[in-house]
Amino acid sequence: MARYEYPFTIIHRCGHPGSYKATQDLLLGYKERLRARDCDECRNAKGGQETLTIDGQECVLPAITIGSDAQIAWAVKIRRKVLTVLLKNHHQGEPNPVDWMRNLTSAKWWIDHRDVPPAALAPAVPKAA
Incomplete structure (x- = not known):
C-alpha cells in the first residue's frame, strides 16, 4: 500500500517560508x-553552516549535506542529542566537543554511530574526517 505524503508549509527560523x-x-x-533551522537558501548563504542552540549555548557546525532528506533529518537529530549530552558534561580545560564534529557532514556516519555513547564518539572520528 502506498503511503500518502501530506504537503505542508512552515516558517523557518530565518523567517522564510518552506x-x-x-x-x-x-x-x-x-x-x-x-522550524528550528534556517531555510536552505539562508544556510547556503552562510556557507552551509547550521547553528544549534543547546541550553542557551550557540554552536555553529557545518550542515549535514551527504544523504537523503530523511537521513539528514535523522542525523541532525542524533547530532543534537550527542552534542547536548557532551555540552552538559563538558568541563573547563577539556577539548570542546564541537571541534571534532566540524568535518562530519555525512548522515551515514551519525546514523552508523547512533548507539555509541557520546563520550566514546570522539575517538571514533576518522582522522581524515
Whole structure:
C-alpha cells in the first residue's frame, strides 16, 4: 500500500517560508526540526553552516549535506542529542566537543554511530574526517 505524503508549509527560523511533504507518522517531528533551522537558501548563504542552540549555548557546525532528506533529518537529530549530552558534561580545560564534529557532514556516519555513547564518539572520528 502506498503511503500518502501530506504537503505542508512552515516558517523557518530565518523567517522564510518552506514547502515540504511528509508521511503522517513523521509529520510532527519533521515540522519542528524544519522550524528550528534556517531555510536552505539562508544556510547556503552562510556557507552551509547550521547553528544549534543547546541550553542557551550557540554552536555553529557545518550542515549535514551527504544523504537523503530523511537521513539528514535523522542525523541532525542524533547530532543534537550527542552534542547536548557532551555540552552538559563538558568541563573547563577539556577539548570542546564541537571541534571534532566540524568535518562530519555525512548522515551515514551519525546514523552508523547512533548507539555509541557520546563520550566514546570522539575517538571514533576518522582522522581524515
